[in-house]
Amino acid sequence: xxxxxxxxxxxxxxxxxxxxxxxxxxxxxxxxxxxxxxxxxxxxxxxxxxxxxxxxxxxxxxxxxxxxxxxxxxxxxxxxxxxxxxxxxxxxxxxxxxxxxxxxxxxxxxxxxxxxxxxxxxxxxxxxxxxxxxxxxxxxxxxxxxxxxxxxxxxxxxxxxxxxxxxxxxxxxxxxxxxxxxxxxxxxxxxxxxxxxxxxxxxxxxxxxxxxxxxxx
Amino acid sequence: xxxxxxxxxxxxxxxxxxxxxxxxxxxxxxxxxxxxxxxxxxxxxxxxxxxxxxxxxxxxxxxxxxxxxxxxxxxxxxxxxxxxxxxxxxxxxxxxxxxxxxxxxxxxxxxxxxxxxxxxxxxxxxxxxxxxxxxxxxxxxxxxxxxxxxxxxxxxxxxxxxxxxxxxxxxxxxxxxxxxxxxxxxxxxxxxxxxxxxxxxxxxxxxxxxxxxxxxxxxxxxxxxxxxxxxxxxxxxxxxxxxxxxxxxxxxxxxxxxxxxxxxxxxxxxxxxxxxxxxxxxxxxxxxxxxxxxxxxxxxxxxxxxxxxxxxxxxxxxxxxxxxxxxxxxxxxxxxxxxxxxxxxxxxxxxxxxxxxxxxxxxxxxxxxxxxxxxxxxxxxxxxxxxxxxxxxxxxxxxxxxxxxxxxxxxxxxxxxxxxxxxxxxxxxxxxxxxxxxxxxxxxxxxxxxxxxxxxxxxxxxxxxxxxxxxxxxxxxxxxxxxxxxxxxxxxxxxxxxxxxxxxxxxxxxxxxxxxxxxxxxxxxxxxx
Numbered sequence: 001x002x003x004x005x006x007x008x009x010x011x012x013x014x015x016x017x018x019x020x021x022x023x024x025x026x027x028x029x030x031x032x033x034x035x036x037x038x039x040x041x042x043x044x045x046x047x048x049x050x051x052x053x054x055x056x057x058x059x060x061x062x063x064x065x066x067x068x069x070x071x072x073x074x075x076x077x078x079x080x081x082x083x084x085x086x087x088x089x090x091x092x093x094x095x096x097x098x099x100x101x102x103x104x105x106x107x108x109x110x111x112x113x114x115x116x117x118x119x120x121x122x123x124x125x126x127x128x129x130x131x132x133x134x135x136x137x138x139x140x141x142x143x144x145x146x147x148x149x150x151x152x153x154x155x156x157x158x159x160x161x162x163x164x165x166x167x168x169x170x171x172x173x174x175x176x177x178x179x180x181x182x183x184x185x186x187x188x189x190x191x192x193x194x195x196x197x198x199x200x201x202x203x204x205x206x207x208x209x210x211x212x213x214x215x216x217x
Numbered sequence: 218x219x220x221x222x223x224x225x226x227x228x229x230x231x232x233x234x235x236x237x238x239x240x241x242x243x244x245x246x247x248x249x250x251x252x253x254x255x256x257x258x259x260x261x262x263x264x265x266x267x268x269x270x271x272x273x274x275x276x277x278x279x280x281x282x283x284x285x286x287x288x289x290x291x292x293x294x295x296x297x298x299x300x301x302x303x304x305x306x307x308x309x310x311x312x313x314x315x316x317x318x319x320x321x322x323x324x325x326x327x328x329x330x331x332x333x334x335x336x337x338x339x340x341x342x343x344x345x346x347x348x349x350x351x352x353x354x355x356x357x358x359x360x361x362x363x364x365x366x367x368x369x370x371x372x373x374x375x376x377x378x379x380x381x382x383x384x385x386x387x388x389x390x391x392x393x394x395x396x397x398x399x400x401x402x403x404x405x406x407x408x409x410x411x412x413x414x415x416x417x418x419x420x421x422x423x424x425x426x427x428x429x430x431x432x433x434x435x436x437x438x439x440x441x442x443x444x445x446x447x448x449x450x451x452x453x454x455x456x457x458x459x460x461x462x463x464x465x466x467x468x469x470x471x472x473x474x475x476x477x478x479x480x481x482x483x484x485x486x487x488x489x490x491x492x493x494x495x496x497x498x499x500x501x502x503x504x505x506x507x508x509x510x511x512x513x514x515x516x517x518x519x520x521x522x523x524x525x526x527x528x529x530x531x532x533x534x535x536x537x538x539x540x541x542x543x544x545x546x547x548x549x550x551x552x553x554x555x556x557x558x559x560x561x562x563x564x565x566x567x568x569x570x571x572x573x574x575x576x577x578x579x580x581x582x583x584x585x586x587x588x589x590x591x592x593x594x595x596x597x598x599x600x601x602x603x604x605x606x607x608x609x610x611x612x613x614x615x616x617x618x619x620x621x622x623x624x625x626x627x628x629x630x631x632x633x634x635x636x637x638x639x640x641x642x643x644x645x646x647x648x649x650x651x652x653x654x655x656x657x658x659x660x661x662x663x664x665x666x667x668x669x670x671x672x673x674x675x676x677x678x679x680x681x682x683x684x685x686x687x688x689x690x691x692x693x694x695x696x697x698x699x700x701x702x703x704x705x706x707x708x709x710x711x712x713x714x715x716x717x718x719x720x721x722x723x724x725x726x727x728x729x730x731x732x733x734x735x736x737x738x739x740x741x742x743x744x745x746x
Contacts, residue, residue: 006586015730016323016399026325033390037428044432044462117659134411134444134452146453152445154378156436 010187024190031194035201038164041202045157049212052153056146063150064216066131068122072214075118076203082111085174086199093189098179101192105176108199112169119162126151131135157209164202227629231729242327246726249627250314250334255309258300258341263692265293270651270685276672286668287354288369294357295374299381300341302612303470306477307423308333308388310619311416313627315392317720317727318410320401320736325394329387336384344377353590356666358436358467359636361448361459365441372438379434382427385473392416401719403738410718410742411487411500415480418504422469422476422511430466433459457522464515472511474608476504478615479546482568485618486550487743488716489565490557494743496549510539520591529588536586543579547572562714563637567618570645574610578603581656596666599659602652610648617644617695624702624707629726633705636698640691647687654681718742 003012017023053060089104130138133155137148175195178184184192228245238246272281281289316324324330345542347353350370355363364371396409396417409417437459439445446452448459487494494500516524516532550572559565581603587592594600621637624630654677659665663674670678712721719742721733 014327016321016325016327018735022398029394029398030326030329030390033393033424037386037390037424040425041428041432044429044436047462048436048458051455051458052447052453059453133439134446136443146446149446149453152439152443152447152452156439156445160432160435174291 009187010185020188024188027190027194031197035197038198038201042160045153045160046208049153052149053132055148059144059147059150060216062144062147063154064214066126066129066215067154068125069214071118071122072210075115076120076206076210078111078115079206082108082115083200083203085111090189090196093179093184093192094186096186098182098184100196101184102176102179105172105179109169109172109176112165112172115165116162116169119158145197154213157186157213161202161205161209168195168199168202171198226728227535227724227726229628229726240331242323242331243729244312244316244324244327244330245731247327247330247628248309248311249567251304251312251337253307254334254338254341255301259692260295262293262296262301263298263689265289267685270682272668273670273678274682275679276670276675278669281668283668284354286496286741287666288348288352290666291353291356291617292348295344295353295378297608298357298470298474299344299378300337302608303385304337304388305474305612305616306481306619307392307416307419307473308337308384310481310616311392311412311419311477311625312388314623314720315413315416316395316399317723317731318413318718318742319396319399319404320711320719320732320738321395321399322730322732324391324536325399326391327363330438333384333387333391336380336387338380340377340379340384342373342377343380347371347374347377358463359436359459360463361440361455361456362450364437365449370439371531375434375437379431379438379502382431382434384523384584385423386427386431389420389427392420393424396420401735401738405500408738408741409493409501411483411497411504412477412480414480414501414506415476415483418508419473419476421505421508422473425512426469426473429462430470433462433466436462443642457519457524460519460522461515463519465512468515468518468736469508469511471604471607472507474612476507478612479504479543479572481615481619481622482550482571483546484718485564485568485622486553487745488622488714489560489562489568490554491560491715492557492743493741493745494549495552495555496545497741497743499545500549501547506542507539510535510542512534514539517586517591520588521595526588533586533588533591537583540583547576560714561643562621563634564618564622564636564714566641566645567614567621570641571611571614571618574606574614574645574648578606578610581606593657596664598655598665600665601665602655602659605652607653610652614644617641620695620699622714623720624699625713625728626720626725628703629709630702630705631707631713632698632702636694636701640695640698641652643691643694645685645691647684647691650684651681651688652684654678654684689735717744 004012007020008014009020011020013020013023017026085104085107089101089108092101092104126132131151132138133152134148137151172195175192180189228243238250241247268281272279272286312324312330312431347370350373351368353369354367355369355371359371359375436447444452446454448454448456450456459685460567483494483500494517514536516528517536520529531713543564565737581599585594585600585603617640621632658674658677661674663670711723711725711727719736722736
């Protein structure tokens with residue numbers, strides 16, 4: 001059992017730490033390490049993208065025509081706004097304005113949901129046209145060989161990213177719950193910061209995915 | 218901590234009942250949970266190994282069919298890799314001793330630590346359930362295109378490995394944060410025991426490489442389930458891409474398996490030579506060097522895969538570089554023993570055995586890194602012998618040495634030294650009888666992984682099978698020595714070996730908080746003389 005004590009500032013400090021600042025620094029260290037693992041995981045897909053792009057540039061050119069860049073751009077705007085409000089929510093927790101922070105977190109969560117809804121419309125549209133991954137690819141264009149491979153990459157990359165958006169939304173909801181319970185204060189907000197870092201990484205990956213998949217020429 | 222320490226209280230009796238173990242956040246108890254699970258997996262993987270050797274005792278089919286043999290071989294490999302050797306030292310001995318050795322009360326994230334154990338158990342459960350869904354016969358490498366085409370339960374098994382990967386990542390993440398942030402006052406990086414350096418380097422690999430395995434396995438699942446085509450030539454993909462992805466993780470993973478063992482040996486050599494370790498800095502940084510180089514050598518598994526000769530030559534050269542930091546360690550250990558007051562207690566016997574076997578394993582590794590030789594020896598028993606010399610002769614010998622070294626600290630009891638030495642005699646001897654003939658078989662051209670062979674290879678195979686029984690006997694004796702130690706309850710002193718690292722300055726077994734008062738460190742870890 002890991003026991004915790006309450007220090008002079010009212011922070012909960014677990015027994016393995018000497019004080020709250022060591023605890024916060026360690027927590028942040030852990031979050032950064034976790035982000036490294038995320039980058040490594042996505043890098044596998046980016047490598048696959050690079051390899052197939054170099055072998056079959058034509059399927060990327062053909063494939064991107066089926067994506068609606070306006071939807072992608074809209075999603076980019078949505079995620080970028082959410083990154084701003086996420087960062088602001090940390091700022092407001094630091095300032096002790098928890099109610100304002102809560103509003104910003106809620107907006108961030110809403111943006112995440114909006115992103116997923118837009119993505120849902122994109123996916124259903126493609127599935128309707130038979131632009132589905134692998135064995136289920138039924139779109140008959142007859143001109144570009146291996147076009148299905150492009151959609152394999154498209155679904156793998158955006159799918160894994162989508163799972164991360166959902167995870168991020170769950171984490172934001174968790175932070176909101178803790179904020180509501182009054183667990184964060186200007187001296188204790190590591191969890192908000194950590195979730196913020198994760199959310200920024202998820203946005204950042206989309207910033208790469210958008211041009212790589214939608215804006216091919 | 219506020220609560221007063223009760224006389225006779227320790228981490229084992231701090232709380233009682235199975236539930237307190239299954240929900241524990243104490244790094245020592247989690248280490249013990251890993252100990253028990255790894256021992257169990259080792260038994261299973263070992264029985265499969267015995268079955269393989271039994272079948273190969275004579276040419277032709279003896280006891281099991283070729284299809285079943287393929288499954289047994291796959292399970293032996295993947296259980297030993299994913300469930301025994303990878304978690305073996307870091308998650309068991311490392312979990313128990315890393316925090317104590319740097320003067321901390323626990324790891325940085327105790328809940329993650331417990332979660333990582335559950336990931337291992339759940340992953341293992343999922344993987345083994347593949348047995349009831351048609352088995353798996355791809356070998357532990359899951360190479361495409363076979364892994365896409367076979368009718369066995371690849372998806373189930375691969376998802377199990379995926380979940381076990383999280384266990385490895387979380388342990389690594391925890392250890393890096395612990396090492397950076399939780400060191401006691403005065404415990405600078407350059408005063409950390411070498412075992413901690415080794416675990417730290419291992420953790421870096423776990424954090425950087427395992428996510429790549431995760432995406433590789435997910436893509437394999439997507440390939441089988443949806444046919445996304447990444448690894449399927451008929452859909453425009455490339456099966457060799459899978460090999461690149463796989464080995465980008467799995468070669469560094471080999472160092473996840475061996476680096477902690479090198480760390481254990483550093484501890485043993487210093488303690489039983491009763492001498493300050495020679496070349497502390499060199500040994501410490503060579504661990505980090507091995508970790509760094511490990512990411513640039515994966516292509517040496519693929520010399521005959523059709524990759525370009527230039528790539529092959531570069532991978533070959535970098536692979537030989539690994540020999541440098543490894544040899545630095547070995548020479549420093551020998552230099553430490555030189556003019557030391559060597560005690561040949563059982564942990565030291567295992568350490569010396571390690572040095573012999575690991576040297577053979579390492580030198581044959583350099584041979585295999587040479588492209589011209591590798592093309593000849595590729596996929597023969599020479600490779601099998603090579604990696605068993607490194608993994609069994611290296612890592613398992615180190616685990617055994619480490620268990621005997623730290624057993625008194627972990628459980629507070631002494632074991633029978635006679636039985637411990639006897640186990641070493643059987644394992645060391647049996648190991649060489651089993652695997653040395655495989656070097657010869659390999660040079661004669663016997664291919665690995667087959668269920669049958671031509672009669673010319675018969676007698677060496679027979680010798681090899683006899684050897685496997687000696688190894689089995691050795692581990693059984695080891696198990697008996699541990700069981701007897703628990704029955705005899707001969708109390709262990711605080712520091713039976715006169716070792717100098719922090720874990721020997723506290724009670725055996727340690728109290729729940731490890732230290733009554735966090736120590737202040739004033740010197741290096743091996744100040745003998």
